[in-house]
Amino acid sequence: MTDAPPQIRTAPPRRLARAALDDYALVYGRSVHALDAELGATPAPPGLIDLTHGDTRAFTPPASALEDYAAGLEENTEAYTPYRGSARVRALLAPRLAALAGVPVDADRELVITPGSQGGLFAALSALVEEGDGVVLPDPDYFANERIVSYLGGRPLRLPLEQDDDGMLGFAGEDLESVAAAEPAVILASNPNNPTGGVYSAQATEALAETARRSGAYVVADQLYCRLLYRDTKLTQIGALPGMAERTVTLVGPSKTESMSGFRVGAAVGPAGLIDAMEQVLSLASIRTAGYSQQAMRHWLAGDDEWLAERIADHEALRDKLLARFRAMPGVRVRPPAGSSYVFPDVSGTALSLRLAGEGGRPGDDHAVAVALKRAGVLVNPGYQFGHRGRGSFRINFSQDARRLDDALDVIERTLADAG
């Protein structure tokens, strides 16, 4: 033989290349993937305070979850559940999820237990998005959304968000008209919004629903944080609006409010045909949600009003302190979250940002700010991860030990002031 054997192909399949969001390079000079890799490789001092996720030791899972998990492991009858999840756990959850989402839920047909709400997000989008489909994505929104849509070959249609002084969310009518004109097949939104903690006003929710009805689109409502709402905030369940139950899948889970992320469990409720399709995706991607972990949900959403009120009050106190501290920092603008444990300050006017812009950075270069903060000892999520309108901001998860959060804020204040 004179021919050399063929080389192994090292270029990724199109789906992965798309998911790296290379088109962000037009704005940021590098793909999101490359920016993330640089932040990941940035060295940090000992004792880095990680504010990219909640601290499950500061806010622990409910005792009942640990007891239920132990009981399930002891019984050891649910290692192998149906792909859509344990019949027993679904029967327990269906009425509670119906109360939460404001729609009837058939435990056998309209409910699937998912590996976290992210597993539900991937399954729902995989079951809905045909290649080339337009998908409405608010800007900013959860960073995996655009990546999954792009992985699937969908066309992201960005809808710019506005947040008012009460933390409520809306958008300009002409922006909604613009994305509606692109004939979306799916409208996807987190509510409360990740990263801002904003909650859609009743009017904004109704406008999204009307767009879905007019476009023949499905709605994927990521309501992972819908139990952690501050003061009198009302969250309008989009799936409960007229004509919406047949076209809405609602994703929820105990990973955040209940600090149960380590179990990787969540649930999705929606029309039976879509739940069937989501189960098929799940059966390919990981067969089922871990059978033992599912058991930790036996008492989820069950008569925990007092526990929930206390958890909300604890987070509201942290939120208020955080807002006061950020408002005292020169050049920082911040909106109050109406729900969730996220805050998303815009730091593009700080001394650090202005110096970085002068040094050949770009105005409001949140990537460079996040790199500087990591070097100083605090890890945050830079705003570009959430969309183009995240520029100049960063996200903090304030579900933390209060003293550690204070320490982090000291570092942030010093670093943003460019005080070395």
Add this chain to the structure above:
Amino acid sequence: MTDAPPQIRTAPPRRLARAALDDYALVYGRSVHALDAELGATPAPPGLIDLTHGDTRAFTPPASALEDYAAGLEENTEAYTPYRGSARVRALLAPRLAALAGVPVDADRELVITPGSQGGLFAALSALVEEGDGVVLPDPDYFANERIVSYLGGRPLRLPLEQDDDGMLGFAGEDLESVAAAEPAVILASNPNNPTGGVYSAQATEALAETARRSGAYVVADQLYCRLLYRDTKLTQIGALPGMAERTVTLVGPSKTESMSGFRVGAAVGPAGLIDAMEQVLSLASIRTAGYSQQAMRHWLAGDDEWLAERIADHEALRDKLLARFRAMPGVRVRPPAGSSYVFPDVSGTALSLRLAGEGGRPGDDHAVAVALKRAGVLVNPGYQFGHRGRGSFRINFSQDARRLDDALDVIERTLADAG
């Protein structure tokens, strides 16, 4: 407005339609998905004995797994791990997986912890298969393989398997030439093979490796069952053959031999670039393997020789009894599994099969046989699920309580004899 609003689209995206394997309808009259649905809807008597998976109460997880899990939950520091899995657990597993797979394994670069070995399978194929790519799939093989490849838009290239009287696997040279001529991008095989329990001979493994090298193809080696081998069976690690480490990803996990399926954990070792890509897929599909579940692997593969010998001996005794009973049933042909807890008898010559064929069924209609067995009280996996060459056979997982397995065999014997 005079126009009615557009209807919601109910047809699934192409990826899901492909995964339903509708082309099987050419052979079976219905898609695999439709056949599965009919079997699922078939009523069963009380006390159905489910032989489609192992009984985790008959063969329990190792005590160390439960202790490690409990310790991890108590420490509660690993709810959020890197997407590729806990650094601590990866550091523990890397040398053990290196010993198992016969290749060096860098804990940071060449190892990813996956949601079961299925999570690794989905991530590896998603990271390797470009639309239109040929993927070699032995026939029969694990039922999810063809579905995932089809979901991803790959072209399944079926390689017919032959199993000898020692349970070892091979294939005809011209069949391998035929699939090699189609220029596969990936060669995928379970070893020990699911559903037959066959193990590839050293010669067959070398032939697959040579085909991969000649074609520039990657190899996905699903070795979920590679610790449960009978008597003197030797399994040749394809990734350890010359020139193969750079093109092989090996999937393993404690779900079967160690009965740890309820935790949904597994591991994949392979070249760093591919592990990076698999981590990206995992980050989209479910973020990470459940952080708490990962802790149950701390002592996996660590100094458990005695425990393993006992577990193998227990399964070998069940295997031998099972083979003797099947060989005594008229019209049944069965090969001994060299590994795994699967047996895959061909029942196309039994009175039941012959009657069903005469009743307008097809000769060797394993679907109709499985439906009859379920009505009689035993659930098995019909052979069509594993490929066209599964026709006429069914799969049993014999990791069961011995008495329950006896009861099931009584039902099977009576039903196959068509004795009512």
